[in-house]
Amino acid sequence: xxxxxxxxxxxxxxxxxxxxxxxxxxxxxxxxxxxxxxxxxxxxxxxxxxxxxxxxxxxxxxxxxxxxxxxxxxxxxxxxxxxxxxxxxxxxxxxxxxxxxxxxxxxxxxxxxxxxxxxxxxxxxxxxxxxxxxxxxxxxxxxxxxxxxxxxxxxxxxxxxxxxxxxxxxxxxxxxxxxxxxxxxxxxxxxxxxxxxxxxxxxxxxxxxxxxxxxxxxxxxxxxxxxxxxxxxxxxxxxxxxxxxxxxxxxxxxxxxxxxxxxxxxxxxxxxxxxxxxxxxxxxxxxxxxxxxxxxxxxxxxxxxxxxxxxxxxxxxxxxxxxxxxxxxxxxxxxxxxxxxxxxxxxxxxxxxxxxxxxxxxxxxxxxxxxxxxxxxxxxxxxxxxxxxxxxxxxxxxxxxxxxxxxxxxxxxxxxxxxxxxxxxxxxxxxxxxxxxxxxxx
Amino acid sequence: xxxxxxxxxxxxxxxxxxxxxxxxxxxxxxxxxxxxxxxxxxxxxxxxxxxxxxxxxxxxxxxxxxxxxxxxxxxxxxxxxxxxxxxxxxxxxxxxxxxxxxxxxxxxxxxxxxxxxxxxxxxxxxxxxxxxxxxxxxxxxxxxxxxxxxxxxx
Numbered sequence: 052x053x054x055x056x057x058x059x060x061x062x063x064x065x066x067x068x069x070x071x072x073x074x075x076x077x078x079x080x081x082x083x084x085x086x087x088x089x090x091x092x093x094x095x096x097x098x099x100x101x102x103x104x105x106x107x108x109x110x111x112x113x114x115x116x117x118x119x120x121x122x123x124x125x126x127x128x129x130x131x132x133x134x135x136x137x138x139x140x141x142x143x144x145x146x147x148x149x150x151x152x153x154x155x156x157x158x159x160x161x162x163x164x165x166x167x168x169x170x171x172x173x174x175x176x177x178x179x180x181x182x183x184x185x186x187x188x189x190x191x192x193x194x195x196x197x198x199x200x201x202x203x204x205x206x207x208x209x210x211x212x213x214x215x216x217x218x219x220x221x222x223x224x225x226x227x228x229x230x231x232x233x234x235x236x237x238x239x240x241x242x243x244x245x246x247x248x249x250x251x252x253x254x255x256x257x258x259x260x261x262x263x264x265x266x267x268x269x270x271x272x273x274x275x276x277x278x279x280x281x282x283x284x285x286x287x288x289x290x291x292x293x294x295x296x297x298x299x300x301x302x303x304x305x306x307x308x309x310x311x312x313x314x315x316x317x318x319x320x321x322x323x324x325x326x327x328x329x330x331x332x333x334x335x336x337x338x339x340x341x342x343x344x345x346x347x348x349x350x351x352x353x354x355x356x357x358x359x360x361x362x363x364x365x366x367x368x369x370x371x372x373x374x375x376x377x378x379x380x381x382x383x384x385x386x387x388x389x390x391x392x393x394x395x396x397x398x399x400x401x402x403x404x405x406x407x408x409x410x411x412x413x414x415x416x417x418x419x420x421x422x423x424x425x426x427x428x429x430x431x432x433x434x435x436x437x438x439x440x441x442x443x444x445x446x447x448x449x450x451x452x453x454x455x456x457x458x459x460x461x462x463x464x465x466x467x468x469x470x471x472x473x474x475x476x477x478x479x480x481x482x483x484x485x486x487x488x489x490x491x492x493x
Numbered sequence: 494x495x496x497x498x499x500x501x502x503x504x505x506x507x508x509x510x511x512x513x514x515x516x517x518x519x520x521x522x523x524x525x526x527x528x529x530x531x532x533x534x535x536x537x538x539x540x541x542x543x544x545x546x547x548x549x550x551x552x553x554x555x556x557x558x559x560x561x562x563x564x565x566x567x568x569x570x571x572x573x574x575x576x577x578x579x580x581x582x583x584x585x586x587x588x589x590x591x592x593x594x595x596x597x598x599x600x601x602x603x604x605x606x607x608x609x610x611x612x613x614x615x616x617x618x619x620x621x622x623x624x625x626x627x628x629x630x631x632x633x634x635x636x637x638x639x640x641x642x643x644x645x646x647x
Contacts, residue, residue, distance in 0.1 A: 129508070138614050139611075139612060139614065140612075141573045141574055141575070141611075141612040141616065142574070142575060142612075142616050143614065143616070144614045144615055144616050144617055144618075146614075147614055147615075172508075178614065179519070179555070179557045180557070180613055180614065180623065180626065180628075181614065182626045182627065182628075183627075183628070205506075207506045207507070209512075209515070209516070210515065210516060210519065211515070211555070212515050212518070212519065212555035212556070212557040212558055213555045213556030213557035213558075214554060214555050214556065215611065215612075226515070227512060228509065228511060228512055229509070229510075229511030229512045229513065229514040229515065229541075229551070230511070230551075231550065231551060231554040232554065232555075247508055247509060288616060288617055289617060290575040290616035290617045290619065291574070291575050291578050291616075292578055296575075296616070296617035296618070296619070297617045297618075298617065328574075332573075332574060362616065364574060364575055364578075364616070366578065370578070375574065378572075378573070378574055378577060379574065382573060382611055382612070385611060386611065388554075471577075471578055472574075472577055472578070474582050475572055475577040475581065475582045476572065476582065476585075476596075476609070477572060477609075477611075478572065478608065478609040478610055478611060481572075481585070481596045481597055481609050482596070482597035482608070482609070
């Protein structure tokens with residue numbers, strides 16, 4: 052495997068840098084000093100010049116997002132930086148590794164971002180399941196406080212409690228305000244009226260960590276790597292049917308083929324590559340025929356998919372694509388907050404139609420109905436959760452129509468019980484079958 | 494420190510006190526043996542000037558809060574796509590056999606609760622099993638008897 056330049060994981064030598072003196076020894080906190088010597092607008096200009104775009108999934112330019120936050124004299128309210136560390140998109144596990152291996156680079160990025168938007172208050176919303184990551188951040192933050200690096204900024208580590216929807220920025224803000232995590236109507240956007248209705252920037256962990264790298268390298272140097280629409284590196288999470296799963300920091304524009312075969316060692320057991328989910332389970336599936344697609348924003352959009360959160364799931368030829376549809380749809384059904392009817396009802400309906408197809412009980416109109424329900428979810432909700440289910444399911448039918456048709460024509464699953472997802476039950480289905488956390492008496 | 498004074502400390506971190514409801518419920522759950530009985534909800538409500546009903550509306554929304562008693566150890570297996578491709582269902586069934594309980598239930602001696610969960614964010618290290626929120630990575634069905642043995646009696 053070729054060596055690729057490391058920005059997010061620079062100086063780690065494959066391990067973790069969790070002692071403050073070790074981080075300083077690899078140049079830590081110089082970017083922060085550099086940023087604090089600059090006017091906030093100049094830091095924003097530097098980020099805009101770097102081309103850095105959000106790594107959480109929406110790919111919004113980071114500098115532009117900060118530029119939308121009013122200046123303190125324009126809107127004299129407290130300004131907040133909220134970091135989205137609620138990583139929950141299936142297939143994505145990069146942010147936790149960033150927090151574990153380069154906690155200081157991440158926290159340094161928080162302070163640089165706070166300076167850029169003139170904020171004295173940082174909240175890191177970290178998913179509740181990330182216990183070890185929380186502890187590492189807590190200890191790292193304490194070390195920075197002792198080293199007098201916070202510069203009057205308060206950084207609060209706020210733990211979530213298990214809700215995928217809180218990765219959506221307005222649901223996250225609701226949750227941080229102590230409410231149920233249900234998305235807000237936009238506008239107003241968080242930059243104007245975010246946390247406690249005050250100006251707020253919400254950024255992802257990897258984006259914030261990369262901010263430190265941009266300040267360290269300079270925008271021009273950073274932008275040299277990657278491709279025009281997608282500068283710099285990306286931490287790809289590789290999982291599924293692949294020899295060497297894991298997180299890999301690689302330049303944008305590397306192809307799926309390079310990622311799967313050169314970096315990931317290919318599909319195990321000499322089996323055939325069947326499908327690739329390129330950017331977390333919300334993104335459209337690609338087939339083996341599309342593996343020369345470069346992994347960048349524009350190329351994946353042209354291929355009809357999205358780079359999303361760069362969580363790449365590899366699926367080999369043992370997997371039934373109807374079963375995949377069921378499992379993915381069950382996830383969105385479970386995680387729907389219930390606020391918008393098309394999502395609340397539609398995700399459940401999609402699961403039921405897919406189960407009918409898988410069970411061999413479906414006729415031709417059911418497939419049409421499946422597509423029609425997708426259409427009635429798309430673009431009709433406050434947030435993209437319902438859309439995610441519809442986009443995924445539509446893409447499975449689009450790319451593997453013959454397989455869906457075969458279920459209907461044969462009146463059974465053509466995998467005959469041999470699919471790699473055979474018998475997999477989602478938590479909702481399993482707990483329904485067994486009763487909800489009952490105590491067994493015998 | 495009493496529960497209330499700890500909650501007051503949490504509350505001071507936030508410009509508005511309602512923001513402390515998630516950390517306060519987490520704390521109350523830890524202090525009440527892993528679930529939120531009515532008195533725990535009352536404590537949090539009183540400390541933050543909320544109502545117990547409000548606290549239930551929050552607790553019922555988030556998967557990590559429990560409104561019924563749990564076993565002393567809580568075992569949760571991720572069955573989302575990447576873990577499922579690596580054999581998560583077989584891991585669940587191995588735990589069911591080893592613990593003598595179905596997923597979604599607690600053993601009669603109160604030692605273990607077994608559950609399945611959505612993506613735990615460890616897709617590259619499948620199958621991920623959380624035991625009391627600590628993640629075990631790359632778990633296979635064959636590892637399950639040893640894992641259960643390790644946690645029995647503790």
